[in-house]
Amino acid sequence: MILRLSARRAFLGMLVASAVFASLAHGVTPDEVLRDPALEGRARAISQLLRCVVCQNQSIDDSNAPLARDLRVIVRERLVSGDTDKQAIDFIVGRYGNFVLLKPPMQLDTLALWIGPALFLLVAALGFVRYLRKRSVDQAAEGPAALTTIEQDRVSELFSRRS
Structure with a gap:
């Protein structure tokens, strides 16, 4: 009975800790968030498609790397200036190549x-x-x-x- 009670407490403690730390793991900081919810939604969607070139296995939306933050800011600036989603993505791809895309297109150079x-x-x-x-x-x-x-x-x- 005592063992069962301590196992429940341990489980609840881990559950609370994971909920607290999961919110800290997200890469986007409050100062990056756009005031317009529609633009912010588009920026988040684009950020989830782009690879962090430092971490390489995370999107720039999830990464805490300084370069990922810079790329998120660039995406938001491009959207605020009136770029479409494709134009914002093409701008980043123009700088870093297809490697920056988490799902690169099927082309000869990405074969x-x-x-x-x-x-x-x-x-x-x-x-x-x-x-x-x-x-x-x-x-x-x-x-x-x-x-x-x-x-x-x-x-x-x-x-x-x-x-």
Whole structure:
């Protein structure tokens, strides 16, 4: 009973802590937020499409890196100046290339990004199949392992009992 109660308290404590710290993990600071909710919504949507070039695995919306903050500010400035979403994205892509997009387009220069993982898996699978075949051929060439004297005595004993 006591263990169950302390487990519940620990769970509730972790739940509260995760809720508190989750709000701190968000990259957008209050001074970046636009007054117009529609523009802010567009800015947030664009920020979720762009990769932080420092963190590389986060959007600029989620990243706390100074460069991500600068990119968020640039996106907001472009939207306030009247750019469409596409124009704001194209401006950032013009500076950093397609790498800054979390989902880069299928083009000749990004072909490696799209085909690379599948090619890697194919090569790994072929290597694994080759390893298994070589291992089975090696085992077949060796033949069955010779019995030790103890094993031979045990086999002889079993056969003699049977007769």
